[in-house]
Amino acid sequence: MRHLVELAFTGLVAAATGGIAAPGHAASFDITSSAVQDGGMLVKKNAGNVANNKNCDGESVSPPLAWSNPPANTKSYAIIMLDPVGRGGQGVVHWVAYDIPASKTSLKEGEASKPSTEFKGGKGTAGLTTYAGPCPPFGDKPHPYVITLVATDLEAGGLKPDMTRDELGAALTGHVLGATSIVTRYGH
Numbered sequence: 001m002r003h004l005v006e007l008a009f010t011g012l013v014a015a016a017t018g019g020i021a022a023p024g025h026a027a028s029f030d031i032t033s034s035a036v037q038d039g040g041m042l043v044k045k046n047a048g049n050v051a052n053n054k055n056c057d058g059e060s061v062s063p064p065l066a067w068s069n070p071p072a073n074t075k076s077y078a079i080i081m082l083d084p085v086g087r088g089g090q091g092v093v094h095w096v097a098y099d100i101p102a103s104k105t106s107l108k109e110g111e112a113s114k115p116s117t118e119f120k121g122g123k124g125t126a127g128l129t130t131y132a133g134p135c136p137p138f139g140d141k142p143h144p145y146v147i148t149l150v151a152t153d154l155e156a157g158g159l160k161p162d163m164t165r166d167e168l169g170a171a172l173t174g175h176v177l178g179a180t181s182i183v184t185r186y187g188h
Contacts, residue, residue: 029180031067031149035109041142042186048133050126055135057188062095062112062131067105067149071177074102076156078172079112080165081147083134087125093165094145095131096122101156119156122163129162134186142187151177 036042047058067077078098086092097112100119112131115121121129136143152175159171 027069029067029069029071029149029151029178031065031147031180031182033063033065033182033184035063036182036184038182038184040184042134042145042184046133047186048135050135053135055137055188056133057135058133060113060131060133061110062107062133063184064109064111065107065147065149065182067180070102070151073153074151074177076100076102076152076154077104078150078152078168079107079147080150080168081124081131081145082165083136083143083145085143086136091125093124094134095124095147096129096163096165096168098122098163098168099156099159120159120161120163122165122168124165136187138188140187142185145184145186146181147184148179148181150179153177 042063044057045059045061046063047060048056049058049060050056065079076098077100079095079100080093081095083092083094095112097119104118114130123129124132126132134143134145150172152172154172154175159168163171
């Protein structure tokens with residue numbers, strides 16, 4: 001499933017190493033979740049919660065994430081969650097977060113569901129600056145949700161607030177040290 005990263009983030013991580021370990025690292029840069037395995041299904045509480053959208057039947061609680069073995073010289077991270085098949089293949093950005101300090105190696109369940117004082121929330125497709133859970137149409141097969149963690153050489157705190165995925169991609173050009181992802185799925 002990790003091949004979806006190329007589809008989901010063309011241009012954003014063009015300079016990335018694709019998750020290959022930096023020289024001197026014994027293991028590859030990796031992102032995991034204690035709540036879902038790569039390729040596994042999100043639970044209903046991780047799905048979106050929008051009152052006027054019948055496809056949003058969850059609580060919009062962000063899943064826990066942890067990462068390890070970042071590339072050398074990593075100073076901050078960015079996270080983007082994308083449904084590459086949403087909106088008829090145009091994609092839906094569910095979550096953008098950045099300026100995450102290199103000292104941070106995990107997010108607790110629900111931590112990204114509210115504004116943070118530790119990192120900036122960017123704007124997803126719905127204009128939210130926090131995690132927005134999946135709301136795939138009833139009757140669709142489960143959609144894939146690619147959660148990508150990007151390691152950068154930028155000091156945390158230096159990027160402007162409320163950037164979209166495309167704006168973040170432009171700001172990270174030439175500053176990406178590596179990227180890794182986990183792919184989850186959700187459907188009704």
